[in-house]
Amino acid sequence: MKKKILFVAAILGASFGSVAQDDNGEKVFTPEAGNWVIGFDAAPILNYVGNMFNGTQNNSFNSDFVNNDNILFGKYYKDATTAYRGSLRILNYSVKQDILNDTSTVSYMPSYLTDVTKQSGSLIEIGAGLEKRKGEGRFQGYYGGELMITLGGATNSSTEYSTALTLDNIANGSASNFRTLSSNTAGGFGLGIRGFAGVEYFIFPKISLGAEFGWGFGMQTTGEAETVTEIYDFVDAAATTATTFEVTNITAKNSTMAIDTDNMGGKVKLLFHF
Numbered sequence: 001m002k003k004k005i006l007f008v009a010a011i012l013g014a015s016f017g018s019v020a021q022d023d024n025g026e027k028v029f030t031p032e033a034g035n036w037v038i039g040f041d042a043a044p045i046l047n048y049v050g051n052m053f054n055g056t057q058n059n060s061f062n063s064d065f066v067n068n069d070n071i072l073f074g075k076y077y078k079d080a081t082t083a084y085r086g087s088l089r090i091l092n093y094s095v096k097q098d099i100l101n102d103t104s105t106v107s108y109m110p111s112y113l114t115d116v117t118k119q120s121g122s123l124i125e126i127g128a129g130l131e132k133r134k135g136e137g138r139f140q141g142y143y144g145g146e147l148m149i150t151l152g153g154a155t156n157s158s159t160e161y162s163t164a165l166t167l168d169n170i171a172n173g174s175a176s177n178f179r180t181l182s183s184n185t186a187g188g189f190g191l192g193i194r195g196f197a198g199v200e201y202f203i204f205p206k207i208s209l210g211a212e213f214g215w216g217f218g219m220q221t222t223g224e225a226e227t228v229t230e231i232y233d234f235v236d237a238a239a240t241t242a243t244t245f246e247v248t249n250i251t252a253k254n255s256t257m258a259i260d261t262d263n264m265g266g267k268v269k270l271l272f273h274f
């Protein structure tokens with residue numbers, strides 16, 4: 001407990017000391033032309049400091065992406081009051097998962113058989129904007145606008161089953177009479193235009209805490225989706241014998257548009273200038 005109290009005291013002492021240095025003009029706290037900036041969600045660090053006195057709960061550091069959207073965020077200062085903002089996300093994933101199918105109750109089968117599921121997808125998000133600042137001290141306001149573009153978003157999923165879809169396997173419980181073979185969604189396109197405003201306070205030289213909210217217009221299109229299902233049943237009302245067959249369902253592409261505010265809760269972010 002004493003070590004934690006001393007740690008908090010050291011942070012507060014450094015903060016007050018930096019204030020005195022700022023008053024004497026020995027330190028440059030605010031952005032300058034040519035500075036680069038990266039940002040993180042400040043909540044994990046603030047939670048850590050806030051929970052230091054309980055000794056048990058949530059006492060760990062963790063750096064999350066700003067807004068928890070997995071987008072890399074940064075800025076470049078053209079001058080002390082003008083910054084170019086940029087964001088980027090490039091997602092490409094492939095997952096293979098083995099799923100054990102318990103067949104221990106079937107005497108003529110191994111205790112376990114393995115179903116294999118494969119998933120993949122891709123997405124690109126790009127953002128660019130301009131930020132203007134007001135205020136000459138360590139507490140500053142800012143405003144501006146940015147453009148966001150989303151490309152792709154296609155997803156693919158398939159499953160290779162270890163047992164065939166037959167009446168015997170349905171009866172012994174190693175297969176069901178209805179199962180999905182594959183599910184695929186085509187990529188789409190998204191466009192967003194956003195205005196924003198926020199505040200920022202420089203707690204240390206070139207290190208600041210800030211919060212912002214925005215208002216903007218967004219549109220999103222999504223491609224067709226296809227699902228292939230394997231079924232053991234009667235094909236139609238006229239059929240006299242059940243059989244195994246596949247059904248393909250197509251969902252048409254769609255689009256949405258919205259105008260809305262965002263982040264009105266004012267999420268706090270931690271920014272580093274260098």
